[in-house]
Amino acid sequence: MKAVRLYDAFDLRVEEVDRPLSPPRGYVTIDVRAAGICGSDIHNYRTGQWISRRPSTAGHEFCGRVSAIGEGVEDLAIGDLVAADSRFYCGRCEACGSGRTNICEHLGFVGEVCDGGFAGQTQLPARLVCKHDPSLDPAVAAMAEPLAVALHAVRRLNPPQGEAIILIGCGTIGGLCGLLLSHLHDGKLLFADLNGSRAEMVARLCGGSVVALDKSQARTALGDARLRYAVDATGSTKAIAQAIELLDGGGAFALVGISHGKLDLDPNLLVEREISLVGCHAFEDELADAIALLPKLQSSLLQFSEVLSSLDEVPDAYRRLIDGRSTKLKTIVRIAD
Numbered sequence: 001m002k003a004v005r006l007y008d009a010f011d012l013r014v015e016e017v018d019r020p021l022s023p024p025r026g027y028v029t030i031d032v033r034a035a036g037i038c039g040s041d042i043h044n045y046r047t048g049q050w051i052s053r054r055p056s057t058a059g060h061e062f063c064g065r066v067s068a069i070g071e072g073v074e075d076l077a078i079g080d081l082v083a084a085d086s087r088f089y090c091g092r093c094e095a096c097g098s099g100r101t102n103i104c105e106h107l108g109f110v111g112e113v114c115d116g117g118f119a120g121q122t123q124l125p126a127r128l129v130c131k132h133d134p135s136l137d138p139a140v141a142a143m144a145e146p147l148a149v150a151l152h153a154v155r156r157l158n159p160p161q162g163e164a165i166i167l168i169g170c171g172t173i174g175g176l177c178g179l180l181l182s183h184l185h186d187g188k189l190l191f192a193d194l195n196g197s198r199a200e201m202v203a204r205l206c207g208g209s210v211v212a213l214d215k216s217q218a219r220t221a222l223g224d225a226r227l228r229y230a231v232d233a234t235g236s237t238k239a240i241a242q243a244i245e246l247l248d249g250g251g252a253f254a255l256v257g258i259s260h261g262k263l264d265l266d267p268n269l270l271v272e273r274e275i276s277l278v279g280c281h282a283f284e285d286e287l288a289d290a291i292a293l294l295p296k297l298q299s300s301l302l303q304f305s306e307v308l309s310s311l312d313e314v315p316d317a318y319r320r321l322i323d324g325r326s327t328k329l330k331t332i333v334r335i336a337d
Contacts, residue, residue, distance in 0.1 A: 001120035004314045005055035009048035012058070012315050020123045023070035027123050030082065034138035034307075035117040036061035037314070037331045038146065039171060040109075042321055043258055050112050060086035060110040062117025063132065063141035064336075073126040081136075083144035084117060085128040085287055086110050102152075102282040118311060120335060132291045139307050139332045140298045143176075146330070147297070148290040149256065150176035152283035157254040159185060159229040164222050166190040166230045168213065168243055170202040172304075173256055174233030175329040178206040179300055180293075187229075190221055192239075195324070202329070205300050213242040228252075235259035249273035256280040301330075308333040 003017045023029045038061055044050045045058075066080045076082070089096055089104035096104050110116045110124065132141050150173050159165055165185070167178050170193035178189055182205075189208030193199035199210045211217045218227050228251025230243050235257030241264070247253060253275055270277060283290075294301070306328040308317060317331050 002311050003057045003119035004311050006058045007055045014312055019121050023068050023123050025071040026125055027070040028066050028126050029068035029123050030064035031067045031121055032062050032064040032117050032335045034063055034142040034332055034334050035059045036142045057115035057119045058111045059116035059118035061142055061145040063138055080131050081134050082129045083132050083141050086145050087282055088113050102284050130287055133295055136294055140294055140301050142332055143301055144291045146172050147176050148283040148286040150180055151286040151290050153177055153254050153256040153280040154180050156278050156280045157252055162187050163229050164188040164227050168192045168232045168239050169234035170199045172330045175202045177231050178202055182206040215246040233257045237261045237263045252276040252278055254278045254280050304329040305332050
């Protein structure tokens with residue numbers, strides 16, 4: 001079968017590999033139907049920061065059909081359509097015991113510590129597999145994992161109804177946060193991104209307004225209402241610092257982007273304005289809730305996405321994403337029906 005495997009930074013290859021053997025106890029084999037390229041895939045490709053196996057089949061956002069079941073698996077059947085959980089957690093440490101599997105002391109991710117979804121087949125522990133509605137387009141079902149990340153960030157931000165929110169970065173997670181808030185929240189939404197056309201597309205689909213990271217622009221867009229809540233999905237330390245400056249007091253700022261560099265921060269800004277700086281890592285138990293939301297969001301998610309027809313296109317898609325040549329928020333590759 002064909003697989004996209006990462007050997008080292010900037011060394012991604014499409015190769016023929018053997019299909020998996022019969023799944024071990026507690027595992028299932030999945031015939032992959034569609035898989036998404038994540039910003040963290042690109043980060044790993046550029047930096048090699050999380051390469052722990054050489055080579056490893058990349059891809060942690062995917063859906064498929066269960067084709068074989070190992071001993072001890074009771075809640076799944078051959079033919080079930082499923083989405084994958086990306087978090088390869090131990091289930092034994094103190095964090096896992098408290099239900100915080102996203103901060104497991106031994107946490108790894110599918111596509112790094114084990115082979116991922118950029119292949120015709122893969123195997124996962126059954127605990128990392130969640131059934132989805134058979135009516136979903138595979139390109140939408142493959143977005144369950146990033147939608148769970150966005151849902152976790154929205155819940156961590158926890159804005160009161162009616163509060164305005166600025167979303168910084170209109171890539172996949174920023175766009176999905178905006179889409180969720182447009183359905184779950186009744187406050188005004190502002191969007192900021194250096195890519196103006198992308199920001200306009202997201203704002204249109206989410207019913208929001210595009211602004212710069214400027215306090216006067218934000219105030220004008222809100223009719224002089226206060227802006228207390230923000231989500232950063234860029235990881236840009238410059239953008240984070242600018243957002244802290246424009247926020248009014250008494251709210252929260254959720255950070256979900258992967259950052260490069262360190263933030264030069266005067267903590268008195270947070271103290272005096274009582275701004276909560278909230279880190280958001282992956283997700284806890286949001287995957288099932290995100291999957292339940294997919295049918296309602298399907299039309300918008302398809303508009304967010306470009307869909308590739310073959311794994312052969314993945315290396316070039318990585319390069320286009322690095323160069324900023326993609327016009328969509330998410331790149332999905334269809335692998336099989």
